[in-house]
Amino acid sequence: MAPYESFYGRACRTSLCWNEVGERQLTGPEIVDLTVEKVKVIRERLKTAQGRQKNYADKRRKDLEFQQGDRVFLKVSSWKGIMRFGKKGKLSPRYIGPYEILERIGKVAYWLALPPELSRIHNMFHVSMFRKYIPDPSHVLSYQPASVCTYVYICIYFAL
Structure with a gap:
């Protein structure tokens, strides 16, 4: 039994x-x-x-395809305690850029032209990390690193 x-x-x-x-x-x-x-x-x-x-x-599901020379926004993966793109926290932007696509590698991978501030990051990304940038003449792009703002704030604080 x-x-x-x-x-x-x-x-x-x-x-x-x-x-x-x-x-x-x-x-x-x-x-x-x-x-x-x-x-x-x-x-x-x-x-x-x-x-x-x-x-x-x-x-x-939507199939995304980009051509060489297109501009895309790059998704910032916000992992707890990890700061890969210089952005961290709930209120940080979800997408950074736009960046130009240099070359298409295979069906879903692309090379991006990243600025020198992001040189420590590998510049090949999967298509799921992109959002299409639609050019607008009134859209003024300005990139200001967070370290410059922090430095100015500290200098003003110590000057007082």
């Missing part, structure tokens, strides 16, 4: 035997056939569920 059966007083329903308690016991090739049928049903139901989830995901 199995430990489960001795403890609970009834047979354990495992993946090999889905019989209800009290039904006749299957032996030999009958249990193999029953198990194969149940596995087929499980696979069909999993395939149906996967297809449904793929349909949901595909509706929200």
Whole structure:
């Protein structure tokens, strides 16, 4: 007798035997056939569920492609305690840039022309890290590093 059966007083329903308690016991090739049928049903139901989830995901997916010379914003990944792009905290911008695409590598990777302040970062990125920059003549781009602002603030503080 199995430990489960001795403890609970009834047979354990495992993946090999889905019989209800009290039904006749299957032996030999009958249990193999029953198990194969149940596995087929499980696979069909999993395939149906996967297809449904793929349909949901595909509706929200958009294929992005950029050409050499296009300008894109770069997503700033804000990990706790890590400052990769010189930006940190909740109120920091989610995208920085725009930066020019130098070259396309494969289907989803691109080389970017990064400024010298970001020279410690590798300049090849996946397309999911980009947001398209739509040029606007009234849009004035100014990049001011945070270290300059901090330095000016400290100098004013000590001067007083």
